[in-house]
Amino acid sequence: MKRLSLIFATAALLLFAMGCDKIDINNTHKPFEPVAGLKTVLIKDFTGARCVNCPAAAETAHELQHLLGEDRVFILSVHAGFLAQPMGNFPDFLTEEGTIWYNNHDSNPLFSVDQVALTDGNTLNVEQIDAPVAAALNEVQLFDITTYTTYDEASRQLSVENHFYPTGDGNGKYYATVCLVEDSIVGWQTVPGGVDKEYVFRNVFRGTLNGVDGQQVFNGPFYVEDSFTSTCSIEIDSTYNADQCYVLTYIYDYDNGKIMHTVMEKVK
Amino acid sequence: MRKHILFVLALALTVSFRASAQSFLENSQVSGSFQTDAQYYMRDNGIGINDLYGKKLGINGFGKVNYTNGNFSAGVRFEAFLPEMNGFRSELNGVGLANFFATYDNGFIGMTVGDIYDQFGSGLVFRTYEEWSLGMDNSLRGARVVLRPAQGVTLKGVYGRQRFFWYPYLERDMGAEEYRGIVRGVDAEWDLNQSIPSMNDAKFKMSLGGSFVSKKQEDLSLFYYIPENVGAAATRINLGYGNWAFSTEYAYKINDPSAINNFIYKEGRAILSSLSYSQKGFGAVLQVKRVDNMSFKSMYTGKQNDLDINFIPPINYTHTHSLPSMYTYSTQPNGEMAAQLQVNYTIPKGTALGGKYGTKLAFNMSQVNDIVRDSVMENGHMVINKPGSLGYTSKFFAISDHRFFRDINFEIDKKINKDWHVTAQYINLYYDIETIEGHAGAPVVQANIGFLDVTYKINKKQSLRLELQGLWENEVHKGYEYEESEKKDYQKRGDWAFALLEYTITPHWSFSIADKWNYGNPVEEYRDHYFTGTISYIHEATRVMLSAGRQSEGVVCVGGVCRTVPASSGVTLTVSTSF
Numbered sequence: 001m002k003r004l005s006l007i008f009a010t011a012a013l014l015l016f017a018m019g020c021d022k023i024d025i026n027n028t029h030k031p032f033e034p035v036a037g038l039k040t041v042l043i044k045d046f047t048g049a050r051c052v053n054c055p056a057a058a059e060t061a062h063e064l065q066h067l068l069g070e071d072r073v074f075i076l077s078v079h080a081g082f083l084a085q086p087m088g089n090f091p092d093f094l095t096e097e098g099t100i101w102y103n104n105h106d107s108n109p110l111f112s113v114d115q116v117a118l119t120d121g122n123t124l125n126v127e128q129i130d131a132p133v134a135a136a137l138n139e140v141q142l143f144d145i146t147t148y149t150t151y152d153e154a155s156r157q158l159s160v161e162n163h164f165y166p167t168g169d170g171n172g173k174y175y176a177t178v179c180l181v182e183d184s185i186v187g188w189q190t191v192p193g194g195v196d197k198e199y200v201f202r203n204v205f206r207g208t209l210n211g212v213d214g215q216q217v218f219n220g221p222f223y224v225e226d227s228f229t230s231t232c233s234i235e236i237d238s239t240y241n242a243d244q245c246y247v248l249t250y251i252y253d254y255d256n257g258k259i260m261h262t263v264m265e266k267v268k
Numbered sequence: 269m270r271k272h273i274l275f276v277l278a279l280a281l282t283v284s285f286r287a288s289a290q291s292f293l294e295n296s297q298v299s300g301s302f303q304t305d306a307q308y309y310m311r312d313n314g315i316g317i318n319d320l321y322g323k324k325l326g327i328n329g330f331g332k333v334n335y336t337n338g339n340f341s342a343g344v345r346f347e348a349f350l351p352e353m354n355g356f357r358s359e360l361n362g363v364g365l366a367n368f369f370a371t372y373d374n375g376f377i378g379m380t381v382g383d384i385y386d387q388f389g390s391g392l393v394f395r396t397y398e399e400w401s402l403g404m405d406n407s408l409r410g411a412r413v414v415l416r417p418a419q420g421v422t423l424k425g426v427y428g429r430q431r432f433f434w435y436p437y438l439e440r441d442m443g444a445e446e447y448r449g450i451v452r453g454v455d456a457e458w459d460l461n462q463s464i465p466s467m468n469d470a471k472f473k474m475s476l477g478g479s480f481v482s483k484k485q486e487d488l489s490l491f492y493y494i495p496e497n498v499g500a501a502a503t504r505i506n507l508g509y510g511n512w513a514f515s516t517e518y519a520y521k522i523n524d525p526s527a528i529n530n531f532i533y534k535e536g537r538a539i540l541s542s543l544s545y546s547q548k549g550f551g552a553v554l555q556v557k558r559v560d561n562m563s564f565k566s567m568y569t570g571k572q573n574d575l576d577i578n579f580i581p582p583i584n585y586t587h588t589h590s591l592p593s594m595y596t597y598s599t600q601p602n603g604e605m606a607a608q609l610q611v612n613y614t615i616p617k618g619t620a621l622g623g624k625y626g627t628k629l630a631f632n633m634s635q636v637n638d639i640v641r642d643s644v645m646e647n648g649h650m651v652i653n654k655p656g657s658l659g660y661t662s663k664f665f666a667i668s669d670h671r672f673f674r675d676i677n678f679e680i681d682k683k684i685n686k687d688w689h690v691t692a693q694y695i696n697l698y699y700d701i702e703t704i705e706g707h708a709g710a711p712v713v714q715a716n717i718g719f720l721d722v723t724y725k726i727n728k729k730q731s732l733r734l735e736l737q738g739l740w741e742n743e744v745h746k747g748y749e750y751e752e753s754e755k756k757d758y759q760k761r762g763d764w765a766f767a768l769l770e771y772t773i774t775p776h777w778s779f780s781i782a783d784k785w786n787y788g789n790p791v792e793e794y795r796d797h798y799f800t801g802t803i804s805y806i807h808e809a810t811r812v813m814l815s816a817g818r819q820s821e822g823v824v825c826v827g828g829v830c831r832t833v834p835a836s837s838g839v840t841l842t843v844s845t846s847f
Contacts, residue, residue, distance in 0.1 A: 005417045011425060012454040012480065019452065019482025020522045021495035025533055028492050028525070028656045050756060052706065067490070088752045104321050105358055106834075127527035127569040131488035194709045195754065 039141040041133050042250055042262040043075045046102050046110040048083030049090040049201075052190045057109040057126040058202065064130055072137060074262050076181065076248060078205045083108045083190075089197075091187040093204050097212040114259040115252060141167055143174070143251050147265040151242065158242075158267055159233040160209060162249050164217050171221045173254040177214030178232055180206040181246040181264070209234045209247075217251055242267055300333035301846035303400070307353050312837035315796045315818055326353030330366075330400065342370040345383075349403075355824075355833040356403040357572070359433035366431070367398075367407055378414035383407040384426055388455040388479035391579035392519035392538050393500040393564065396430070399826050406576055407431045408451055420462030420475075424455040430566050430575050448567040448575050449485025449496075473508035483566045483577060492531055492656055498524045500536070500564055500578065516541040519578075521564055525655075527571045528563040529602055532659025536561040540581060549614040555583040556607045560639055560662050563601035573829050582828030583608040585632040585675055587695070589719050590784060591737040591766050595699040597636060597673045599828035605667045608634035628681040635674040638703075640666035674698040691721040705823065705832075710757040714742040719766075729774050737766035741788070748790035755791050759835075760821055763788025778804045784820060796820075810845040 043061055047054040058077065065073040079093035080102035086092035102110075110124065111117065113132040117124045124132070143166055150159040160178055182204050189199035208214065209232040217228045236242050245267040252259045306327045309320050327350050334343035345367040349360040369382030385407055387395040398405040410428015417423065429437050429450050457477040461467045467474075479502045487494040504517035521536035537560045544553040557580075564578040580599045583606050587593040611631045615622035641660035643652040652660050679693040699713040719737040726732060745762045765787055770780035784798040800817030821835040 005415070005423070008413075008415055008423050008425065008454075012456075015452055015454055015482055016480055016499070019480065019484075019497050020499035021497045023493050023495050023523055023525075023533055025658050028533055030489070030491060030493055064490070087756070104323060106354075125527065125569070125571055127571065130490040134490055192709075195751070 037138055037141065039137060039139050039260075040071075040262045041073050041114055041136040042248075042259050043073065043129060043133065044101065044112045044115065045075055045077045046080050046098075046105065046108055046112075047077050048079055048081055048085075048108045049093065049188060050085075050087065050190045051081075051083035051108040052192055054083075054109045055189060055191050055196075055199065057111075060126045061111065061129065062202065064133060068133065068137065073133060074248060074264055075203050076179065076205050077201065077203045078102065081105065081108050081110075089188050090190075091185070091201070093185075093201070093206075095205060095207045097208050098205055100212050115257045116259075141261060142170060143167060143261045145176075145249055145251060145261055145263045147247055147249055147263055149247055149265055149267055151236075151267050153242075156236045156238065156242065157233060158209075158236050158245075158247070159231065160247050160249075161229065161231050164228045164230075164251055166218070166222050166224055166226055169221075169223045170218075172218065173216070173220075174218045174251055174260065175214045175254045176210075176217045176230060176249060176251045177212075178209040178230075179248040179250075180209060180234060180236070180267075181248050182206050182240050183244045183246065185241075185244075203246075206237070206240065206245075207234075213254075214252075216254075236267070295337050297336040298333065299336075299847060300331065301844065302329075302331040303844040304329040304842070305353060306841045307836065308839045309354065309836055310838045312818065315798070315820075315835050315837060316793075317835060317837055323351065323354070326351055326356075328353050328356065328360075328400075328403070332367075339374045340370075340372050342368075344368045352403070354836055355831060357433070357574075360403050362434045364434065366405065373414065376416055378412075380412040380414075381410075383409050383431065384412045384428060386412065386424070386426060387579070388424070388453065388481070389477055389502055389504045389517045390515075390540055390581055392517055392540060392562070393479050393502045393521075393578050394426070394451075394453050394455070394481045395577075395579035397579070399829070401824055402573065402826055402829060402831050404573055404829065404831075405431050406574065409437050410451075418463060420459035420464075422455075422457045422459075424453075426451070426453045430577070432567070432575055448565075448570075449483045451481065451483050451566050451577055453479065453481035455479040471510055473506070473513075475506045477504040477506075478502065481564075481577060483564075485566060485568060489568075492525055494525060494568055495523055498522055498564075511545050511547050513544045513546075514542070519562065521562060524561075524564065524568070526563060526565060526568040528565070529561050529659065530653055531655035532561070532653060532657060534561050534659040534661075536564070537664075538562045538580065540583075549616060551610075551612045553610045554608070557581075557583050557604070558606075558639070558664070559599075559601060559604045561602060561659070573831065580828065584634040584636070584673070584828075585610070585677060587677075589693075589721070589735065589737060590768075590782075591739040591764055592677075592693070592695050592717050592719065593825075594739065594760065594764070594822055595697060595701075595713055595715075596823060596825035596830065597634075597675075597699075597828065598704050598823070598825055598830040600636075600638075600672060600703065603639040603641070603662070604636050604672060605639055606634065606636040608632070623682070624685070625683040628679075630679040630681070631677075632679075633674075633676045636672045638668035638670040638672060640668045670700075670703075671698060672700045672703050687725045689723040689725075692719065694718045707757045709754065710761075711744055713744070713761070716740050716742075731772050731774070733768075733770040733772070735766065735768040735770075735782075737764075739764040739766075744790055745788040746790060750790055758789060758791050759794055760786065760789075762786060762790050762794075776805055776807060778802075778806075782817075786820070809847065811842070813840075813842040815840045 061075055078098040080098040111129050113129055114136050146163045148161040185201040186198055189196050215230050246264050248264045250259045250262040308325050329348045332345040347366040348363040352360040367383035371380040385396050396406050396408050408428040412426045415423040432448055459475040461473050482499040484497050487496050500521040502519035506515040517540050519538045523533040525531040525533050540557045542555045565575045567575045582599055584597045613629045615627040617626040639662050641662055643650040644658045646657040651657050677695040681691045683689045695717040697715045701707050701710045701713050717739045721735050723733045740763050766784045768782035772778045780802045782800050789795045798818040798820045800815050802815035804813040816839045818837045822833050823830045824833055
């Protein structure tokens with residue numbers, strides 16, 4: 001009995017000794033180490049103009065983007081869910097594709113990283129995205145994409161040509177989705193304490209140019225010397241500011257939805 | 269000859285095995301329960317449900333079976349959310365074996381493997397539990413040892429990983445370690461009255477306890493150095509003398525930057541004390557609590573009601589009637605100062621006010637304020653709650669002017685004669701809806717609430733029950749000026765009336781109709797009726813309940829933990845049974 005109590009006391013003491021890590025309060029921030037590699041990452045921010053916690057979450061995501069490189073991390077603000085439903089003077093940024101991607105989740109803000117988290121029914125809050133983003137940046141880049149845009153001012157017609165190049169030999173079914181994004185839209189947004197009537201909405205998803213699933217790029221074996229070219233076009237809505245519009249293209253694994261690479265190009 | 273011996277031996281063994289198997293089975297006890305809740309959703313433009321978003325049906329169900337045989341017990345729990353009902357976390361969607369356990373306990377040592385539900389003291393540093401109505405289960409999958417080396421002394425150790433919906437538990441399974449760490453804990457309790465023979469029957473009672481719990485989670489942050497081992501300790505004492513009882517528990521937690529506390533490195537502290545007195549016909553309890561940065565989760569990025577290692581008990585009155593429970597307090601783990609006084613008195617039978625059956629009176633007052641936070645110096649600047657900093661300092665006994673909640677209520681419960689029974693309650697409520705429910709900028713709810721609950725026994729088998737309730741807000745009601753853009757924040761605000769009539773035929777049937785009417789909402793389109801009709805049938809331990817109608821938006825809270833329930837319209841079926 002005494003031996004057992006002694007073992008228990010020893011275990012408790014060990015737990016006391018090893019169970020606490022004290023962080024030096026003068027050294028809480030990690031030094032930033034640039035992530036090697038060439039792969040880019042897409043963060044989808046499922047947000048809403050009437051969602052009070054969304055601006056702070058978007059800010060955190062943009063801080064992460066700034067930290068890791070705006071040429072490596074892209075953010076697509078997808079307005080979807082109850083708090084994105086149009087009401088009064090709040091802007092209507094709803095899209096059919098965004099609603100499908102949101103997949104009946106019940107809150108905002110929610111995030112996915114390279115479309116991994118939401119596709120299997122799980123959701124991430126903004127504090128959870130840094131590690132998946134860093135991990136995704138460290139993955140081997142499997143594809144490269146080059147985007148060319150042509151925009152006609154008079155007809156507001158936008159034509160997009162995308163070239164997809166495998167960086168090595170592989171096998172699988174890959175699709176590409178081409179999105180129209182409008183940046184820096186000023187409008188009403190619920191914020192803590194009320195409404196910001198001049199809130200600047202960043203990277204607002206306006207819809208796809210080739211459907212919610214996009215277009216098939218590769219199916220079966222492919223080789224490093226292969227390439228695929230796709231074209232699509234759209235008439236940009238007259239209410240959109242074409243000077244602030246971008247084309248965002250990503251290629252993804254059709255079987256599990258995971259995005260392999262993303263690029264973004266200005267419309268003009 | 270050898271064959272005969274073998275045959276006899278085999279026969280003897282068979283008889284012996286059958287006898288022991290029979291004895292084994294005779295000592296066995298099997299118990300369990302099953303429940304299915306299903307909701308069929310319908311569009312209802314009248315209350316703003318114009319789109320069901322493809323979800324017409326939600327079903328939550330579970331079945332659990334426990335087996336006990338002497339010192340051994342084991343159990344399994346199966347759950348199905350196909351899909352989950354509205355208002356429950358979407359991560360619940362799925363079906364499978366949620367929990368299992370096996371325990372052997374001979375009085376000296378007890379060992380459990382599997383999913384563990386347990387609590388150290390009042391739970392300030394460790395409590396795992398399951399609450400079906402919240403869709404919450406933070407059980408610990410691992411092992412527990414309970415040791416009783418001497419009379420009145422109990423030592424406990426637990427080790428494992430908490431349940432997180434249907435996520436895998438093992439690190440070799442993808443992503444397990446990314447979502448939560450490992451929890452280790454020890455607890456010791458010493459009951460002096462049991463340990464010391466001379467104190468066995470003493471009027472003075474005393475027990476002491478102490479706990480230490482640590483979580484280990486990998487630092488995955490890109491921004492901050494996250495402590496991979498976070499420890500929390502608590503000490504407690506329970507005293508009693510005659511009709512008096514006093515208990516207190518103090519808890520301390522080392523730096524634990526997390527999404528909940530905005531990644532600050534301040535230590536956490538909490539204290540919970542209770543003083544009570546009781547005698548026949550009279551009882552009083554005074555409780556006080558202080559909580560400062562005491563959210564303790566096994567996942568530092570978690571923000572919702574999951575993966576809590578500890579539990580901060582609420583010290584507020586639990587209302588059960590519809591309108592009084594509309595604004596239920598939700599514990600604020602980042603900081604709160606709370607106090608509660610509950611007094612119960614029964615006016616004796618045979619007196620002028622007590623009548624033939626006596627009259628029960630109850631008074632309760634509880635209030636919760638914020639703690640005071642002072643800024644700290646970081647890089648030559650004064651900052652408060654800044655991520656990566658100490659956060660703030662807080663004087664232990666200082667109370668902020670920011671009041672979160674106050675509930676003053678008085679209740680009379682009176683059996684008038686053998687046919688009539690009346691309960692009435694008045695509540696004065698203050699509810700900071702901005703802090704508690706996150707409705708930014710919404711005005712505080714200050715309301716007077718009252719209800720009358722009358723039961724009339726028609727005969728030995730039949731009875732009628734009538735509930736009349738009213739909620740009147742002081743400021744927000746018809747005519748209140750609001751900004752169009754903030755209309756959504758007024759969805760359940762203003763004055764309410766509620767009536768329910770229930771007809772019961774014991775022991776099986778019950779029928780009720782009810783209407784909840786938000787007649788005084790400042791927004792005209794929200795002045796809705798939420799009517800429901802319910803039929804329930806009870807047969808021994810089986811209960812079937814079918815209800816149809818509307819459900820208003822609100823929160824469901826159990827033990828200070830809440831979930832939001834969206835407005836809905838449709839049919840609800842609940843079937844439960846136990847054996």
